[in-house]
Amino acid sequence: MAQDKNQNKDKKGSEKTASGMSIQRRTLLKAMVGVPVLGALAFEVAQKNSYDISKKKRIVKELGLNDIEAPSILKSSSKDKRDLIRVGMIGFGNRAKALSSALGFLHPLDTKNRRDSGSLENWLEQDDLNVAVTGICDVFDLHAENGLATARNEVRPGNPPASSIPVKRYLNYQEMLDDKNIDAVMIATPDHHHAPIAIAAARAGKHIYCEKSPVQREWELNALYDAVKESKVTYQLGHQITKNVIFQQAKEIVKRDILGKITLVETTTNRNSASGAWIRHLDKNGNLLPGDEKSIDWEQWLGNRPQKPFTVDRYYNWTKWFDYDMGMIGQLFTHEFDAVNQLLRIGIPATVSSSGGIYYWKDNREMPDSLHCVFEYPNHNLTLLYSGNLANSNNRGRVFMGHDATMELGGSISITPDGSSTRYKKQLAEGIISPSEPMITMNPNSGKVDAVTSATEKYYSSRGLTNTFVNGKKVDVTHLHVKEWIDCIRSGELPTANIERAYEEGAAILMAQKSYLEKRQVKWDPVNKKIV
Amino acid sequence: MKNEQKYTTLQLTTLVVLRLLIGWHLLYEGLSKLYNPSWSSKGFLSESQWILSGFSDWVISNSSVLNVVDFLNTWGLIAIGLGLILGLFARTAAIAGALLLLMYYFNNPPLIGLEYSVPTEGNYLVVSKTLIEAVAMVALALFSTSSVFGLDYFISKLKKS
Numbered sequence: 001m002a003q004d005k006n007q008n009k010d011k012k013g014s015e016k017t018a019s020g021m022s023i024q025r026r027t028l029l030k031a032m033v034g035v036p037v038l039g040a041l042a043f044e045v046a047q048k049n050s051y052d053i054s055k056k057k058r059i060v061k062e063l064g065l066n067d068i069e070a071p072s073i074l075k076s077s078s079k080d081k082r083d084l085i086r087v088g089m090i091g092f093g094n095r096a097k098a099l100s101s102a103l104g105f106l107h108p109l110d111t112k113n114r115r116d117s118g119s120l121e122n123w124l125e126q127d128d129l130n131v132a133v134t135g136i137c138d139v140f141d142l143h144a145e146n147g148l149a150t151a152r153n154e155v156r157p158g159n160p161p162a163s164s165i166p167v168k169r170y171l172n173y174q175e176m177l178d179d180k181n182i183d184a185v186m187i188a189t190p191d192h193h194h195a196p197i198a199i200a201a202a203r204a205g206k207h208i209y210c211e212k213s214p215v216q217r218e219w220e221l222n223a224l225y226d227a228v229k230e231s232k233v234t235y236q237l238g239h240q241i242t243k244n245v246i247f248q249q250a251k252e253i254v255k256r257d258i259l260g261k262i263t264l265v266e267t268t269t270n271r272n273s274a275s276g277a278w279i280r281h282l283d284k285n286g287n288l289l290p291g292d293e294k295s296i297d298w299e300q301w302l303g304n305r306p307q308k309p310f311t312v313d314r315y316y317n318w319t320k321w322f323d324y325d326m327g328m329i330g331q332l333f334t335h336e337f338d339a340v341n342q343l344l345r346i347g348i349p350a351t352v353s354s355s356g357g358i359y360y361w362k363d364n365r366e367m368p369d370s371l372h373c374v375f376e377y378p379n380h381n382l383t384l385l386y387s388g389n390l391a392n393s394n395n396r397g398r399v400f401m402g403h404d405a406t407m408e409l410g411g412s413i414s415i416t417p418d419g420s421s422t423r424y425k426k427q428l429a430e431g432i433i434s435p436s437e438p439m440i441t442m443n444p445n446s447g448k449v450d451a452v453t454s455a456t457e458k459y460y461s462s463r464g465l466t467n468t469f470v471n472g473k474k475v476d477v478t479h480l481h482v483k484e485w486i487d488c489i490r491s492g493e494l495p496t497a498n499i500e501r502a503y504e505e506g507a508a509i510l511m512a513q514k515s516y517l518e519k520r521q522v523k524w525d526p527v528n529k530k531i532v
Numbered sequence: 533m534k535n536e537q538k539y540t541t542l543q544l545t546t547l548v549v550l551r552l553l554i555g556w557h558l559l560y561e562g563l564s565k566l567y568n569p570s571w572s573s574k575g576f577l578s579e580s581q582w583i584l585s586g587f588s589d590w591v592i593s594n595s596s597v598l599n600v601v602d603f604l605n606t607w608g609l610i611a612i613g614l615g616l617i618l619g620l621f622a623r624t625a626a627i628a629g630a631l632l633l634l635m636y637y638f639n640n641p642p643l644i645g646l647e648y649s650v651p652t653e654g655n656y657l658v659v660s661k662t663l664i665e666a667v668a669m670v671a672l673a674l675f676s677t678s679s680v681f682g683l684d685y686f687i688s689k690l691k692k693s
Contacts, residue, residue, distance in 0.1 A: 027685070031686065
């Protein structure tokens with residue numbers, strides 16, 4: 001009995017602990033309620049990732065785009081750049097500031113601004129090209145002073161030792177070209193000086209980086225070509241767009257015939273502001289920008305063009321007159337032409353017809369603010385269209401139209417299949433791709449091929465063409481273009497925007513301009529190399 | 533911390549489910565940003581209007597500040613999401629989450645006259661889902677469940693002993 005009692009006691013005791021433990025276990029389980037939820041989320045995330053990857057892979061692989069990669073070489077080895085190149089800047093306005101920055105020189109004020117905005121560090125990571133800006137030439141004292149201060153700034157990418165070569169101001173470009181201590185020149189003057197200076201520079205044996213447009217008059221076209229060809233200089237035209245990673249991917253897309261036979265390319269300019277229409281002689285408060293006949297050598301600025309009295313308007317807004325520029329053709333279409341020609345290598349058009357007029361900016365200008373040019377390439381079975389407007393900024397993009405797909409190339413690439421495509425018939429029928437949305441977009445920020453992205457992502461990626469991303473790092477495209485020029489000077493290779501491309505571009509824009517002025521279709525005579 | 537014992541089972545369950553769902557949403561938002569190397573708050577902030585637009589412009593104009601904001605946003609979302617799901621420091625997580633979402637809301641409030649270039653996925657006037665979720669998190673902070681249904685149970689136990 002005693003034993004029994006004891007047993008009973010034990011039984012009761014163990015019952016108590018068991019229920020206590022189960023209460024505790026339940027409390028613990030309650031406390032851990034989030035853990036299975038977290039597990040479920042992890043499972044879903046993994047499922048989604050593998051689904052996204054397989055979907056992208058399938059489209060990208062079927063199109064044979066799985067091995068498009070961004071270029072990775074950004075810096076030259078120090079061996080490749082042991083010789084210092086001494087650069088002279090001819091013209092030191094806004095564009096020259098950007099070119100200097102690309103070379104590795106900032107005005108001290110810009111150094112400060114960049115430091116304040118936190119963008120100096122990124123600039124300091126730029127490759128040191130082992131160049132020295134040793135000469136500045138500008139007809140305007142203020143601009144020349146800016147140039148000297150820029151060339152002398154010791155805050156430089158790669159932190160090289162300060163140059164021992166003094167920076168000299170030249171009063172005219174011939175004086176600079178005569179100086180044996182200058183190896184190369186960058187021409188960033190108003191356009192009517194580009195060809196005469198480039199021709200003289202080639203004859204003087206100076207390497208040339210010239211801003212667009214390459215020529216303004218027909219006689220300059222062959223003269224420039226011959227001068228560069230007869231010399232040993234490296235000529236690079238200032239079209240930095242080809243250095244964008246996006247552009248190199250577009251090149252692969254064309255090479256792999258993703259678009260099918262391209263018969264139409266549409267290029268556009270869409271601006272709607274005074275500055276966009278080249279009215280740039282006023283500051284933010286509406287006051288005239290600095291400059292008068294005392295501080296500007298007006299005779300030299302005019303060059304071989306007809307005598308005109310100095311005005312601040314003419315000095316800053318020279319693009320408005322045909323004596324100095326071809327307006328949208330020279331300033332904007334040149335970039336479009338280069339983009340298309342670098343991609344498709346179409347060369348000089350057989351015929352061009354242009355039309356347009358001054359419909360909105362009715363000031364003292366000669367250049368049209370609405371201009372449309374049709375370039376025919378029967379030998380390539382292709383039409384290139386340019387349509388520029390300065391009174392509406394609706395973005396019409398740059399579009400390559402093929403039988404199988406349409407590619408829009410801007411700050412990003414988007415490729416949309418054509419509903420009647422032969423090549424994608426199967427995929428269209430299966431519903432993997434549809435003509436109502438892009439089948440491929442390439443985002444410059446990631447440099448990766450990205451199939452099927454959201455509308456919002458597409459929207460943001462279509463902005464900005466001034467920088468590109470290589471290996472996740474932001475890089476100035478102008479820097480890459482200038483770097484290519486410097487590398488080619490050292491290696492003797494041909495840069496991308498070489499004299500052949502400049503010749504083709506020069507011929508195309510001269511034809512477009514002539515057609516506009518003479519109100520007729522013009523033809524290219526390939527035998528005599530002239531416009532008829 | 534005796535609140536939980538006053539709720540009926542149904543009330544308690546509803547509160548816990550709400551907490552788990554919001555936690556799930558924020559955690560996945562954070563993870564998506566973490567997985568997408570090209571994500572930046574720049575696009576969102578450049579759309580900013582109303583009272584916080586000056587602040588947003590300052591953030592965008594300064595790349596190091598933008599990097600900090602991107603980092604805090606991504607990891608903030610992840611931490612808040614984990615806190616709500618696991619019920620760990622859930623009250624702090626809910627308050628932080630409410631503040632974060634209110635910040636989103638005040639950057640892009642759907643008020644009359646404010647136009648955004650990116651379309652919204654619904655139709656909002658003054659009240660948006662972001663605002664509702666923010667207020668729901670305030671409710672979660674006030675009606676806490678984590679000291680029973682969450683790892684906060686262990687913390688309250690530690691405090692007692």
